[in-house]
Amino acid sequence: MDTIAAIATPAGVGGIAVIRISGPESFAIVRKLFRGPTDPARAEGYTVHYGKIYDPDDHAPLDEVLVTVFRAPHSYTGEDVVEISCHGGRVVPNLILDAVIRAGARLARPGEFTERAFLNRKMDLVQAQAVLDLVQARTKAAVRHAFQRLQGRVSHQIEAFGEHLMSLIVEIEARIDFEEDVPPLDPAWVQQRLEALQEELQTLIRSGQRGSLYFRGYRIAIFGPPNAGKSTLFNRLVGKDRAIVTEIPGTTRDVITEETVMEGVPVVFYDTAGLRETQDQVELLGVERTRKTVEEVDLGLLVLDATHPEVIPEVPAGDLPILRLWNKVDLLTPEQRKQLPEADLQVSAKTGEGLEDLRERIQEEIRGLVGEAAFALSAREVHLLQSALQDLKDAQKTLGTLGLEIVAFHLRSAYQRLQELIGYGDIPEKILSSIFDNFCIGK
Template sequence: MNKDTIAAIATPLGEGGIGIVRLSGNEAINIAQRISSLSLRELPPRRMTLGFVVLEDTRLDRVLWVVMPGPHSFTGEDVVEIHCHGGLKVTELVLEAVIKSGARLAEPGEFSKRAFLNGKMDLAQAEAIVDVIRAKTATSLRVAFRVLEGHLSEKIEGIRETLLSTLSTIEASIDYPEDVEEPDRDQLKDTLGSITEDLNELIRSYRKGKSLREGYLVTIVGRPNVGKSSLLNHLAKEEKAIVTDIPGTTRDVVEVEINVGGVPVVFADTAGLRETEDKVESIGVGKSKAYLSKADLVLWVLDSSEELTVEDRKIAEMLDGKDVIVILNKQDKPSKISASEIERLVENTTILPLSLTEKTGLDSFMAELENRVSLGGAEAMGEVLITRVRHKNALDNALDAIKHAIGFVPTSPLDLIAIDLRIAYSALGEITGHTVKEDVIDRIFSEFCIGK
């Protein structure tokens, strides 16, 4: 266990009502005592008491002192919080003073790391702290908070327990063949089948969970002058991008972040895709293609009053393998493109007629957008979602091992099944941190900010 005492400013740098300096470790109370007007060991634990920070016999600030003796603290160690006025200089001087008195500046995420190492929370919960702090929408926050409260860990631990008890029956029958009967193979198959279902359900939730945590990128593409920027402005409810009747107006990517059914969505308006001699425009076209390839969903805008061109067909080729909504804009004019022509170019897409100048077709467009982006959003609130690729990889590995084991169930020796079950057990333990390596732990906590 770490013996040294760490300190950091726990609130964001800048001016605010309150700025908090936090200490954690064996010496936290002794060190803080050196700058306190109160007798810290006599304070009621986990209650605020008004007092002063005193530096070299001079009062520096009037503050609230909170002493949280371990193990009943966030880190499990002795913790002291000093709630100062929220100024840059105040917090800096208080931090400096506790460092001079023997504390060490905390590394990023070190408070949370200590909480994990001292068993106050598991790894999935510790990771969820960052997600709670960074949540961009109410839905993202709710999903992250459920993980922080331990609902994901509970599910994972439930599956691990089933694996462990299955393993122990198998191993007992291997070790004591005379006394312990072999487990029933049909029953074994059922147990592994139901674990497979549980794992699959969690893995499937990743698409939704990832969007909620990381956000979702929707790229608007199309030929010049079809109405891409008009669409972005409609979504943003303001004139974010310049709209003119000159083809090639947009040259850079214009991004707008919007909450769509609880999912933080970035819409990117891009330069119209065409061959061009213009140096600036061609850089813009390059960027459009980059945004197209990393998009979670593509809105392909077409001017329905003009026939499909060679350029449109080239764009259609770039959409291969992407999630696409095709927008037939400018419906206020006579239409020259049919749905069947589009269907021949793009597979499994939704085609929506629209007029951005007349504002028609926009309701069904928004409904379709919400449907695609939120992936069935609202009813997901109560579920536990997988939001991190680290968790998804661990689940994939566990699933592979279980499937492999199922193949052995009918006729193979039991120890072959046991090997796979142990692999799955350990893969799942990576999520909660029971079986994770130290360098992985270090990497996870280094993503945190200082003071967390």
């Protein structure tokens, strides 16, 4: 293993920045750069040392720093680690990083510190994903989920399921290997076990998919005819004057997004161009974007102008849940309101009437999706669990027709996928890099 280094704090102006070095040469490298009353290279782990960093070539002083020492295996990566806390800003951390590289380290790839922690068995792949979730979390609820995962909660759930699966594999393989010595298995019993395992796995997948909303976020598109008050409503819902509002139909051309939090879930609202036939090139492109956006979101808010109840655009087909709103009802008499065709809500983006109910309806939708999500799974993890579920189904299909060897083969395959999910055994480099590529440099 070579020694890697990176700035672990975000780029930009800040009080301090941290340069992280990990690998067998960490102490030798610091020795070339650092002078102070104590020598970090000889110090015990978990100690901090004050001093100055000097350029390894021209010996010019670069900054006053604190150096923290971690000794293998008691560090984040499991290797010897040194962290240099220097003054923040755009230049100083880069000067020090450059000095560290010239003294013998290599620039770390994104996620490489965490990848080493995994390779040194400081954490499993599920926990490595938790590190990513934690630094990317956008809400308090997301942090809670990521932290529980980091503590091993998700790994334990997967492992517990793996043990149930393995106990069935053992029973079956005993019949294959020692046919004469053990009583035969009752096919109905195997059938029952397989069904129970599938149910357990399905519950895991469902719960994990629900929880993933805390990280993925919930997307809501506001769409409808021009001038219906979409941008006015958008500004109200995101709580700022973000989109331009005018009385001219066709004001919004591009898709505008803004994020808020509802029920602990990051919610992204999309304001879109009004849907209509148009000759205007720019507006036409905007309308195309509206259609594409509506295809990608989790919920549509169809905003209709109550003063023009005859204008109802074509609603995109598909299984997108849609809330239909009559807007501008402040301009109608109570009698006119009653005569409006059926919709989910009557609102006024201008006066705020009905918006609390609208928020409540949206929150209901989100609650329905998140449910009592016990944990969140990444797309990779869901994919592996779904493949394992397919293996279980294949096992069940072969039961009674193809013999126990084939059943055991499918169950082994399912077990293998759990191993891959957690990160046991040999994980191909390609899979590892696809996981760690999503990290930032220095993590």
